[in-house]
Amino acid sequence: MTYCLAIATDEGVVFASDSRTNAGVDYVSTFSKMHTFGVEGERQIVLLTAGNLATSQAVVHLIRRDIDKQAPTHLLNVEYLFEAARYIGALSQQVQGEHAEAVSGGGFDVSASFIIGGQIAGQEPQIFLVYPQGNYISAGEETPYLQIGESKYGKPILDRLHMVSHLSLEDAARFALLSIDSTMRSNLTVGPPIDLLLYRLDALSIDHRLRYKANSPYYAALRKSWNDSLVKTFGVLPRFDWET
């Protein structure tokens, strides 16, 4: 499994993903699930992948070939970001279709989900979730985040996003890291390193792309601070009326 998410704020977009891939418990490996495509000053597009690794890799290969070969539609020439989402959906369907017959009845699942987002010059930044079926949704103001993969463990913390009155890009990045951290604690199929990317509104370049191992200083400090605070919080919760 995998866990990836994106959070849209007024200041830009945060992308985060884990790196664990497993086909059964005895074949666990590390693959980055974050891919970036862009033209400095014109557009920046980030792709996160979850699901079947062969399918997601094939989609990324096709994206890169289409750019290389200057195909009629590719990530660096679409006019709107939603067209990028449509394009990814179509590639994903194409790849899944190629293997549909071979895997049918084999109990394999070749489906994959994608988060794609970023900004094209002159337009608002946006994030989209592309379903295994090829269709897609965009995040809205009420729910400014999207998740793919093993998403339930990390959702409660995201549902608290709205409690922070001004959500800076860095705050969103901290939420994203803690959401992945919560997931890793509860589910072995999600694991480090964590890829984190902060895209700042109208930058049209990527300033902060980070990779955290379990013992990376910032990530370790964040986790410790969060844990310590939770323990402290826990000690001061209201008592039941029969407690002295």
Add this chain to the structure above:
Amino acid sequence: MTYCLAIATDEGVVFASDSRTNAGVDYVSTFSKMHTFGVEGERQIVLLTAGNLATSQAVVHLIRRDIDKQAPTHLLNVEYLFEAARYIGALSQQVQGEHAEAVSGGGFDVSASFIIGGQIAGQEPQIFLVYPQGNYISAGEETPYLQIGESKYGKPILDRLHMVSHLSLEDAARFALLSIDSTMRSNLTVGPPIDLLLYRLDALSIDHRLRYKANSPYYAALRKSWNDSLVKTFGVLPRFDWET
């Protein structure tokens, strides 16, 4: 869906469950999923149910009839708690079997899961999870909790149980309430009121059985305190090195 859990501590066992039942989004209703059976001073047994409501109710009806009719095996005469788990598993299989033919191919799922726990005089308190297949597991020292139903959202907070150095029965009850609260925020199929039961080691009677609506004073205060602390915590997390 449903969410129920039990936590075993040195001081006793906590049981908690939500009360929402839904068959599709247009038939949502409230049913307690917590059932107690006991003989004051001799044994106390608590049953939590998740899954198909017809199956879980039928199992509870059969349990009560077996007690009434003094069947060879019933909850008030089993010698060990694990026998109670076996017995519940057998009843569950029996009920599911009765409807297997009628529902086959209909896309219905008549399966149900159970948590059963408590104490029989002279023995340690224990908790068991009975799977839809009728087999069961008990909680261990490393993982002192069991969950059934919509369990992922509420798991991260339970995985922090071990961070509290002395887990009192009341602390465990607070963890259980917050675990259900996190789940309710993230998933509409889990909803109040919350049933909470604290069984104290060797009491062999039930001292605290509580029911919290969303606006019940203690539950509201607990939630507010937890939310406020999280927001405060969030404000003091370590900054990225480029933040001033």
